[in-house]
Every structure is written in structure tokens, then in C-alpha cells.
Amino acid sequence: MPLKPPANHDGIHTARVIQSTGSWYDIQGDDGSIHAARLPGKFRQTHSGQTNPIAVGDYVQYTINEDKSAQITDILERTNYVTRKATHGRRGQQILVSNIDYAILVSSIKQPSYRTGFIDRFLVSCEAYQVTPILFFNKMDLADDADLNELAHTSTLYEDLGYHVLHGSILAPKSIDELKKSIKDKTSVFIGPSGVGKTSLLNAIDVRLDERTAEISSYSNKGKHTTTFAKLLPLPFGGFLADTPGIREFGLYNIEDWEISLYFPEMLLPRKSCKFNNCTHIHEPSCGVLEAVDRGQIAPSRYLSYMNMIESSSI
Numbered sequence: 243m244p245l246k247p248p249a250n251h252d253g254i255h256t257a258r259v260i261q262s263t264g265s266w267y268d269i270q271g272d273d274g275s276i277h278a279a280r281l282p283g284k285f286r287q288t289h290s291g292q293t294n295p296i297a298v299g300d301y302v303q304y305t306i307n308e309d310k311s312a313q314i315t316d317i318l319e320r321t322n323y324v325t326r327k328a329t330h331g332r333r334g335q336q337i338l339v340s341n342i343d344y345a346i347l348v349s350s351i352k353q354p355s356y357r358t359g360f361i362d363r364f365l366v367s368c369e370a371y372q373v374t375p376i377l378f379f380n381k382m383d384l385a386d387d388a389d390l391n392e393l394a395h396t397s398t399l400y401e402d403l404g405y406h407v408l409h410g411s412i413l414a415p416k417s418i419d420e421l422k423k424s425i426k427d428k429t430s431v432f433i434g435p436s437g438v439g440k441t442s443l444l445n446a447i448d449v450r451l452d453e454r455t456a457e458i459s460s461y462s463n464k465g466k467h468t469t470t471f472a473k474l475l476p477l478p479f480g481g482f483l484a485d486t487p488g489i490r491e492f493g494l495y496n497i498e499d500w501e502i503s504l505y506f507p508e509m510l511l512p513r514k515s516c517k518f519n520n521c522t523h524i525h526e527p528s529c530g531v532l533e534a535v536d537r538g539q540i541a542p543s544r545y546l547s548y549m550n551m552i553e554s555s556s557i
């Protein structure tokens with residue numbers, strides 16, 4: 243659920259953090275105005291191992307100082323956020339971006355071909371972060387009959403699990419209309435391996451990338467942390483796209499083996515009939531998940547992805 247900003251009162255306004263340089267934040271007010279804001283020292287204490295007190299995507303309250311600069315007075319509760327491991331030898335996690343409506347995994351039919359293992363890791367991360375995923379299959383123009391058959395099978399698998407699946411091609415502009423409609427007035431983030439067409443998609447959606455590139459390169463001269471911060475780019479038809487430099491996939495850390503099946507929707511019911519509370523559904527006797535696999539109620543490709551996650555102890 244998107245956070246509903248509270249009404250303004252007593253000179254306090256609500257805004258969204260759209261960019262951060264570490265000490266200054268660019269915030270965009272309800273009325274569209276953009277301010278450079280500082281964060282009072284009392285917010286610099288962070289909780290639960292997070293290295294940044296305010297993240298791009300946060301809703302904040304602010305007041306305007308006499309010198310017209312803005313001061314953040316409060317941070318509203320986040321509906322969700324994605325993190326990455328802190329960089330530069332710091333401990334803990336860095337919040338990349340918060341209050342996200344959709345994480346969109348861009349895959350391509352060919353050049354490169356998609357792998358369901360990659361898709362499944364992405365979906366599990368989305369479940370864990372409580373971010374709604376969208377699967378977008380690009381380069382449909384390259385698909386032959388065999389590819390189309392396989393994609394139909396893949397799409398049905400994920401749609402049956404309740405996920406939103408879209409297909410398209412940069413070469414057929416109409417084919418990305420549905421994606422555009424889905425992200426209108428929302429905050430989304432594109433994820434995906436290199437070469438699948440993310441940059442081409444952003445261009446087709448007409449996101450102002452040139453400005454972004456210029457700003458990122460000027461930041462990198464100022465300090466080594468700044469290039470790792472995300473930024474919210476306004477969409478021409480309303481909404482934001484989170485640009486998270488260097489992030490091709492989400493990561494999950496400190497996750498216990500027995501937790502992983504909580505993020506496979508089709509395992510939620512079967513796991514209730516496992517004999518052991520901390521069943522990993524790999525080798526245990528009287529395992530509801532293994533029985534569901536045997537009955538064909540869990541797709542072999544999904545169970546294989548699950549086993550790989552358990553084996554590598556990471557998602």
C-alpha cells in the first residue's frame with residue numbers, strides 16, 4: 243500500500259527523498275517543488291545495522307529555514323525497502339531505495355536467454371522484501387516457435403503462482419504500453435542482467451537518462467560513496483523509476499535455511515504438514531513439501547531453484 247502523506251500543518255510539509263549525496267538530500271514536495279535539505283544530527287543514529295538513516299524513496303516531513311534551505315524534521319515509516327551490503331569496509335546494510343511499488347525483472351527470450359533459476363531468486367527476494375514483482379520478457383521479436391512454446395509454459399507457471407507477467411519488444415513500441423500503464427504513478431525499480439534491454443526500455447519509456455549519467459559522473463569526482471546511492475527518476479507520465487547503480491539483482495543476507503520456503507508461495511500450504519518445524523524440505527522424513535513435489539503440485543524447476551538456494555545458503 244502506498245503511504246498516504248499526512249496533511250500539512252504548522253509549516254510542516256511532506257516530501258519524497260529523490261536523491262542523496264550523503265550529507266544533503268534532494269527532496270520533492272507535494273507541490274512538485276524540489277529542495278536541498280539537511281538532516282539534523284539527531285537522525286544520524288541508525289537502527290539495526292543500517293548505514294544510512296535516510297534513504298532515497300523515503301517520505302519525510304520538512305520545514306523551510308529562514309535562509310530558504312530545507313530541514314528534515316521527521317521520517318515517515320517505510321512500507322518496504324531493499325538493501326545491499328554496506329560498501330567500503332563498513333559493517334551492516336545500506337538501504338538502497340524505499341517505498342517501492344514494483345520491482346521489474348527484465349529478462350530476454352534470447353541474447354541472452356533467461357534462466358528460471360535467476361527469476362526464482364529474484365522472486366524470493368521480492369517476497370522477502372515485500373516488494374511486488376513484475377516479470378517482463380523482452381526481445382519477443384527474436385522468438386521462434388520453440389521459444390514461444392517455452393515462454394508460454396514459463397508464463398503460465400509464474401502466473402499460476404500469482405505473479406504479473408508481461409512480454410514485449412523494443413522494436414514494437416505498442417508492446418510496452420502495458421508495462422508503461424503498470425508503472426504509471428508508481429515507484430518502480432528495474433532489475434536484470436546486462437544485455438537484456440533495460441537501457442533500451444528506459445529510452446523507450448523516455449526516462450531522462452542523459453541527465454542522470456552526467457550527474458553520476460560529477461558525483462564520482464566528489465566522493466567514492468556517492469555513486470552507490472540510488473536516485474528516483476521522474477517518469478514522463480507520472481511516477482518514479484529508481485535507478486540503483488550497479489544493482490543487477492537483490493541480495494538477501496542472514497537468512498536461515500528453514501526460512502527460504504516461506505518465500506515460495508506454493509510451499510506455504512504444504513510446509514504446514516512437515517513433521518519438523520525447522521524442516522528444510524530436502525532430506526527430512528514426513529515432509530509436506532517433498533510430498534507436494536512428488537504429487538506434481540510444485541514445479542520441478544521451482545524445487546530445483548529452492549534446492550540451489552539451500553545449497554548455497556544464499557538467495
Ligand SMILES: Nc1nc2c(ncn2[C@@H]2O[C@H](COP(=O)(O)OP(=O)(O)O)[C@@H](O)[C@H]2O)c(=O)[nH]1
Pocket residue numbers: 380381382383384410411412413434435436437438439440441442443
Ligand atoms: N532484437 C532486439 N534487441 C533488443 C531489444 N531490446 C534491446 N535490444 C538490444 O540488446 C542489446 C542490449 O540492450 P541494452 O538496453 O543495452 O541492455 P541492458 O544491458 O539491459 O541495459 C542492445 O544491442 C539493444 O539494441 C529487443 O526488444 N529486441
Ligand SMILES: [Mg+2]
Pocket residue numbers: 440441442
Ligand atoms: Mg544498460
Ligand SMILES: [Zn+2]
Pocket residue numbers: 513516517521522523524526528529530531532
Ligand atoms: Zn518439509
